[in-house]
Amino acid sequence: MRYVAANTTIPVPRVVHYGTAAENPTGLGPFIIMDYIEHHRNMSRALLDPRRPIDERPVLDPGIGQEKLEFLYSQIANILLQLSSLNFPRIGSLAQEHEGDSITVGRRPFATNMNELIIHTNMPTRVFPSQTYGTAEEWYGALVDMHMAQLALQHNDTTENDDDVRDKYVARKLFRRLVDANNLWPDQGPSARSFKLFFQGLRPADVLLDEDLRVVGVIDWEFAYAAPAEFTFDPPWWLLLLEPEYWPGGYSEWMKVYEPRFHTFLRMLEAEEKKMAAGTSGVASLPDNDGGAPAPLLSQSMRKSWEERTWMVNYAVRSSWAFDFIWWKFLDERYFGPNEDQDHRARLHLLSEPQKAAMSDLVAAKADERLRRMVFEWDEALAVDRLNRLLA
Structure with missing residues (x-):
């Protein structure tokens, strides 16, 4: 907000002070104090x-x-x-250690989807990006990996049946394949x-x-x-x-x-x-x-x-919950050709044998989760291991 105020004419409130929950003497959680803007x-x-x-x-x-x-x-x-x-x-996110210091890209990005994942999956924060990025491809890769984290670590209401698991796993693998090959924009390339x-x-x-x-x-x-x-x-x-x-x-x-x-x-x-x-x-x-x-x-x-x-x-790529519908209805055929049923079956040949094995393990795990609905708290090491096996 300070950066915007200093570099544009966009009206933003003046920030007086802010802090974490631990820094709030009222005990009411993280806070921000800023000017009130008179408005209708x-x-x-x-x-x-x-x-x-x-x-x-x-x-x-x-x-x-x-x-x-x-x-x-x-x-x-x-x-x-x-x-x-x-x-x-x-x-990345802008950072200013002290008022008067220069404002730089000093912290990892914090996207809306990351906040939604925290709310809906209970996944440990260790699986989220912890760095800044130097190219668009790196960030697109991190975003689609978060889609895989949502599929892997959201315990309830992630999938409808076994084929839904396969659809979602394959969609994420295909998108990651495009990112790795720099083929999202085959005619022009992104502004890297x-x-x-x-x-x-x-x-x-x-x-x-x-x-x-x-x-x-x-x-x-x-x-x-x-x-x-x-x-x-x-x-x-x-x-x-x-x-x-x-x-x-x-x-x-x-x-x-x-x-x-x-x-x-x-x-x-x-x-x-x-x-x-x-x-x-x-x-x-x-x-x-x-x-x-x-x-x-x-x-x-x-x-x-x-x-x-x-x-x-x-x-x-910015929404884990919108990704699958958009992929199969609008994007899959653009990149990989005809797919009459708009699902994973026409794309299985693009997966390696280890990837197919990882998909089978995920299908079994999700079937078990659908039977045992529960509030689930992930052990950090277990969550990271499960996600890494799916990202391989």
């Missing part, structure tokens, strides 16, 4: 369908006025545009050493508005970290407020409704890019801070990500 409501409340029941996930108002939608989209476009200008030499501040948790609920619908604050930065530039280039999934996995009819229906809203957002993003280029946006200048050659405009990169469905690769 958050952007999600301004965008959501007012007829939507309050106990259901919010959805964009289908009858929202175009002028209102463009005004709100343009402000978030400005925020994303400014974040896209912040470049870093490695992948281009890393930008990626605010994974950003959504309209984190954007505070005044009564005139103007942005007065952006909050909840806990999952912001320096990430591969490809993440920044993805179209924002939250333009409809609701994630595609929860959309009635699934991803295909979500994309049909999403596309016209995305084109509206692109127009607003292009307008903000022109304002910045002309110096009329309120931001004097936002060059790439690595001093390199001019990069494609963010709007161009987003349009390409949507058209080529690169966003699906990134969406899948």
